[in-house]
Amino acid sequence: MTLDPLVLSRLQFAWVVAWHIIMPAVTIGLASYIALLEGIYFTTGKEIYFRISNFWIRIFAVCFGMGVVSGVVMPFQFGTNWSRFSDATANIISPMLAYEGLTAFTLEAGFLGVLLFGRKLVPRWAHFASAVLVAVGTLLSTFWILVTNSWMQTPGGYKLVDGIFYPTSWMEIIFNASFPYRFMHTVTAFYVTTGFVVMGVAAYLLHRGKSRDEARHMLSVTLWLLTVLVPLQIFLGDLHGLNTLKHQPAKLAAIEAHWESEARAPLALFAIPDQKAEKNHYVVEVPLLGSLILTHDVNGVVPGLKDFPPEDRAPAIIPFFAFRIMVGAGLVMLGLVAVGLWLRMRGKLYDSGWFQRTLIWSMPLGFIAVLAGWTTTEVGRQPWTVYGVMRTAHSVTPSLTGMDVLISLIGYMVVYLIMFPAGLWMVMRIVRAGVVKDGHAPVEAGRPAAPVKPVPGGGS
Amino acid sequence: MIFDFVPLWTLILGLAVFFYVLLDGFDLGVGILYNFAPNTPARNLLMNSIAPIWDGNETWLVLGGIGLLAAFPLAFAIILPAIYFPILVMLLALVFRGVAFEFRFRDAEHRTFWDHAFGYGSALATFAQGVVLGAFIQGFEVEGRHFTGGSFDCITPFSLFVGVALLFGYSLLGAGWLILKTEGNLQTQARNQARICFLGTLAAVGIVSIWTPLVDGGIAQRWFSWPNIAFLSPVPVLTALFGILEWRAIADRKSELGPFIYAVLLFCLSYLGIAISLFPMIVPHHYDLWQAASSPDTQIFLGVGTLFLLPVILVYTGWSYWVFRGKVRADTGYH
Known part of the structure; x- marks a missing residue:
């Protein structure tokens, strides 16, 4: 196997930026x-x-x-x-x-x-x-x-x-075109990620019986903030998705591993996209839901990867799974916030041992969502560095x-x-x-x- | 075109790079001297003398790098691939050195490891920057808009020598800073170190000044042809003068600011010397400043903001230096 400077440079960039992005996230x-x-x-x-x-x-x-x-x-x-x-x-x-x-x-x-x-x-x-x-x-x-x-x-x-x-x-x-959506979606993502870290730390302190007053305060304020921010984030993510459909249809098709352009499209919950055969294996899908979520209309047309020449398609398998990991993490976070709200109304927020343990283990959720979302948007942009204009293959340093x-x-x-x-x-x-x-x-x-x-x- | 922004951008970028060399120069220098500190309390003091400001100093590295991309993108695209490995070594060394500030205090069990990360990291980053400078003066293999040489071409006896020279130079700045910020035994030690670094720097600058015109006929022509030699003679004359003043200030126990100031002035003149040797080329032997410049629209759009922001930045940077003024003492306890 020969070493390809292009592939290795992409790996290197992914490596250094992936580690870097989790720092600003907190x-x-x-x-x-x-x-x-x-x-x-x-x-x-x-x-x-x-x-x-x-x-x-x-x-x-x-x-x-x-x-x-x-x-x-x-x-x-x-x-x-x-x-x-x-x-x-x-x-x-x-x-x-x-x-x-x-x-x-x-x-x-x-x-x-x-x-x-x-x-x-x-x-x-x-x-x-x-x-x-x-x-x-x-x-x-x-x-x-x-x-x-x-x-x-x-x-x-x-x-x-x-x-x-x-x-x-x-x-x-x-x-x-995509900046306002990306900016709001990312800043909110960083706030939510930090929020789950603060809640996790507060839960840990409560669990260990340390600094109880401070920990209750951290948990209470952060939970109120997240009660607003997590639903807001899902709403912003939806807007961002509509924006991608409009301006980067090939990326959206890759995210959904959707090969044929069609109206009344299903939503694939699970699939193994096969780039060569131009189809998916082991598909689990819900009818109509694709068009409904992606276009807000059951009769809406979801673009397919076959609309674009093979050399202009992103490798569907990566954005497909990365996107599902992000959404999954988001839904789990929404569930946790709802449980927290319910416990708060019953006056048990600070005394529930199992909820504290759950919060401690959910500290990585925000980071997972941030990295998965970033992977979705960056791999989904491929094979371009400047979408539709400059190719990644033409961007690398020639002397390396x-x-x-x-x-x-x-x-x-x-x-x-x-x-x-x-x-x-x-x-x-x-x-x-x-x-x-x-x-x-x-x-x-x-x-x-x-x-x-x-x-x-x-x-x- | 109505107005030529290239001279303005040359000045801004020149200043940004010079600020970086001075500011991170002295705190990297403190990092090099850290390797020779006698004990843990002394290391604590050395580190605390730069802990509140190193981050701001290193920001100028990013500003310098991005400034080159913004003002002279063709130079950025040719030079950075040519110095691939020195840049890699510098960045990795700066990673270790940067986190050591926090980690050393939080991770007492592995303090020796983080001490080494800080000391060796500072020395390695400095050496790599010297190699970059040496490689830049020598020039690169270029075809069209690309560097066409190999990634190890920049490693030559000359560039390695400049690397060593910069170790002495930054250490001199660092020792000057320590004379200013410490007292008693530590200050005495800093004066002794300053003396050694000064002699090392002097020898290195002397050798580079003879070596450069020998490697490059164009540079010899620039300095030694008539009437240039008359116009440019103040550079070596002032260098000699500040050299004498630096030597005396190091020896004069009452002079606390002098060693730092004269070291800065010596850096200023060396920097000017390099600029005179290379002007107006930004990719030596291939592209001058105007050929490598970004579009006028880019230079105007960024220039307006920069002219407004730079003075503001200088004011609040100055304020943060003012807050942490005075001698650093064991009981100051930033951490």
Whole structure:
């Protein structure tokens, strides 16, 4: 077997971005949660919010650190492995990435130091403002990176001259057809993911009988937020699906593993798509439901993969299963929120042992849904980097050999398999210690007085 | 075209890269010197002297990389594949080094491992950046719009030497920072280290300055032909002057800011020297700044925002440095 630099470069990009995306999935939500807690503490002065905030700031710091170092890797991937894509699309996407750096990264980095280390060094309002600005920074970053991603899915506002993209309308580039839906769907996904992490941690603390007051507070507020956000997310996902049907029919056909274009289409719950034979095996389907869900009309036409030449089709099996995993995880989350609401109405939310255990085990659900959703949308875009215009095969760096990419891929695998598990272990350690009630008394502005110890033997 | 934005973008990108070299330069330098710290309390102090600001410093690496993509995409698309492995080594080293800030404090049982991750990671990232610089000065094999050489071509005696040179250079900046931020024994040790790094940097800059014109006739022509030699003579003269001032500041126990400032000025002049050698080429021997530039629409759209945002960024970055001003002490306890 020969080593193909194209296949290996795709694997490498998938590897580094998959690990990277799970960090924002929790830091974007946590940044907003911390800003909320700091805001309540700033206005009410109640100590409990201060303690909860400090607890989550510690977890945030570990995750944010991993998000930064895995994020620095990303822009360089465009140059090292996808140089032809960079050369062709730079006129359009580089300002988006640069504005992400200028508006988001610098804001986060500038105020993160104050948020983490500066509580005793600046006035209280300045610390609160830093928390808000870090949260705003994470959202701006999401905005710009999803503009870039969405433009690759539904390109607009450009003209193509000699294989190079040139901008014709920045409004059409930024607010391209899929961007508003993708942005809302992704931000909500990140909030929901964080919400299930916070609920899981709260359930763990309740289960272990630690920091009970703080844990009840975390669980209660987060459950109310999720009661709104999870149904909202399913609604937004449906809108996003309609948008895909309109602008990326080949992708929708691949997601549904739907070969023949037809009205009154069934919905395949399970199938093994066979790309070569252009059909599915072992199909379990519900009549009419496909048209109803995808087009909101029983007589609606669902596009089929055979409408498109074989070389323009995504490999159906991956988006087909990834999409079902995402939807499945979403429905489980909806069920959990409903159960939580029911327990709350019966006044048993904080005392139900089995519900606490369930919440602890459902912490990965959000991450699974995020990764599956991302896989659906990115593999569904294939064989294109810029949908319908530039092929993935024409985007890769021409000078690379398979061996080059194999070496770098192994390097990224080894390093990430050390770093991310170590980080997870450290987060678990912070959680196990519970909410610290030590000398974190509220401090006014001024120079620091006493040392602060996070864990026994943990340094200065 | 109404207005030529290329000179403006050259200036912005030049400044962004220079900010990166200075800012991450000194905190990578502190990371290199970390390998020589005598004990755990000293390592705690060294790390705390940069913990609140390293993240902001590293942001300039992303801004520099994206800036090159935005302003001169053709250069980005040719150069990055050519330095595939130095970039890989730099990124992986930065991963280890970056997470060590948090992990070292949280994972006391494996502190030695994270100490090494931080110290060696900083040194390796610096070395890789030096190799990138060396490879860039040497130039690349190009056909049309692509790099056509092999991924290991950038590893040459010259680029490896520049890698070593940068180890001394960043360490000098780092030692200057430590003289500013520490006191007592640690400061004395930083002064001794600064002296060694200064001599190393001086020797390295001297050798590179002789080696470069020997490898590249065009660069020799630029510096030594008349009347260039007269216009450009202030560069070596000022370098010598700041070198003497740096040496004296390191020795002068009352001077706490001097060693850092003169080291910065020396970096400034070396940077200027490289720019003079290569201008106006952005892909040496192949494409100049105008040929590699992005579309005017792109440069205008991003330029407007950048001119507005850069001063704001500099102000609040300055503020966060101000918050953490003064000597770093064991009882400051950021962690």
